[in-house]
Amino acid sequence: MAKLKPIKINHVSKYFGKQQVLDDIELTIEPETIYGLLGRNGAGKSTLFNIITDRIPLSDGEVTIAGQPVTDNDAVLNRIYLMSEANLYPSRMRVKDIFQLTAQLYQGMDMALAQTLAEQFELNMSTRFNKLSTGSRSIMKLIIALAVDVDYVFLDEPTLGLDANHRRLFYDALLDSYAKRPRSFIISTHLIEEASNLIERVWVLQNQHIIIDESTESVLNKGFAVTGPTADVEAYTAGLNIIGHEALGNLMVHYIYGELKGDRPIPDTVSISHIDLQRLFIYLTNQEVSTDEN
Numbered sequence: 001m002a003k004l005k006p007i008k009i010n011h012v013s014k015y016f017g018k019q020q021v022l023d024d025i026e027l028t029i030e031p032e033t034i035y036g037l038l039g040r041n042g043a044g045k046s047t048l049f050n051i052i053t054d055r056i057p058l059s060d061g062e063v064t065i066a067g068q069p070v071t072d073n074d075a076v077l078n079r080i081y082l083m084s085e086a087n088l089y090p091s092r093m094r095v096k097d098i099f100q101l102t103a104q105l106y107q108g109m110d111m112a113l114a115q116t117l118a119e120q121f122e123l124n125m126s127t128r129f130n131k132l133s134t135g136s137r138s139i140m141k142l143i144i145a146l147a148v149d150v151d152y153v154f155l156d157e158p159t160l161g162l163d164a165n166h167r168r169l170f171y172d173a174l175l176d177s178y179a180k181r182p183r184s185f186i187i188s189t190h191l192i193e194e195a196s197n198l199i200e201r202v203w204v205l206q207n208q209h210i211i212i213d214e215s216t217e218s219v220l221n222k223g224f225a226v227t228g229p230t231a232d233v234e235a236y237t238a239g240l241n242i243i244g245h246e247a248l249g250n251l252m253v254h255y256i257y258g259e260l261k262g263d264r265p266i267p268d269t270v271s272i273s274h275i276d277l278q279r280l281f282i283y284l285t286n287q288e289v290s291t292d293e294n
């Protein structure tokens, strides 16, 4: 089989009327890689997914795979699946019939996996779509997204309405499915810490731009909390990329994104630790901080 080509997002911009939501987005989606798209409410995550999967038109730029635009390109779009919040199914259709319908649209859907997952998630296959709870709707869509035989799966807020047990089950099912049949997953989520174990590469969308496009490992390696008496912390972090700070009783914490100064001695009173992705995200997407440093 020919080697799968990446999806290229080339200088994509999007306006809704006068409101610009995306500005000159440049991204590459490699095959067999799990991405996490992070961004605050209204940042444009769903819009970006809808553009890449050709659900809505872009205002400028193009999305290509092997040099071919995805727009109206059925051969390419059949290799891409978007699971989204939008409820596109006939409301009175039963779960099992929705599975069948999807299997007709997407050749090679793994119905055995769908059946197994439905049992694991205790999703009743005979229930009509309009009778499913919010969580069960998400579960049904997730099962479809894991069972369709495509090369790029976009999951827009996949865990919406799922309780903690079902979220755990979903992450496990995703990793299991990925191990058996590697493909790309692009996941937008607000539950960053939970998903951070899955995500190989992080994108952060903020103020119409992608401000981070890096491996999760590299992002985590650049996040530090420097804690100690205020004067010592300030002296140590002077000139570093401080993305936030917090007073902790008598102590001060400076959050840093980027390199520490290797040649600068660390005072005995100061401790330095890494911070998790959730906290990094919170500070990086706080409007006032700079993320230019890389």
Ligand SMILES: Nc1ncnc2c1ncn2[C@@H]1O[C@H](COP(=O)(O)OP(=O)(O)OP(=O)(O)O)[C@@H](O)[C@H]1O
Pocket (backbone or CB within 6 Å): 016, 021, 039, 040, 041, 042, 043, 044, 045, 046, 047, 048
């Ligand atoms: N069809 C539309 N018409 C007009 N404006 C829209 C439309 N769809 C989205 N928007 C606007 O574009 C911006 C981005 O919305 P989008 O849904 O892409 O954000 P998001 O990052 O997915 O947000 P959330 O995390 O809250 O789901 C918002 O200001 C939204 O109001």
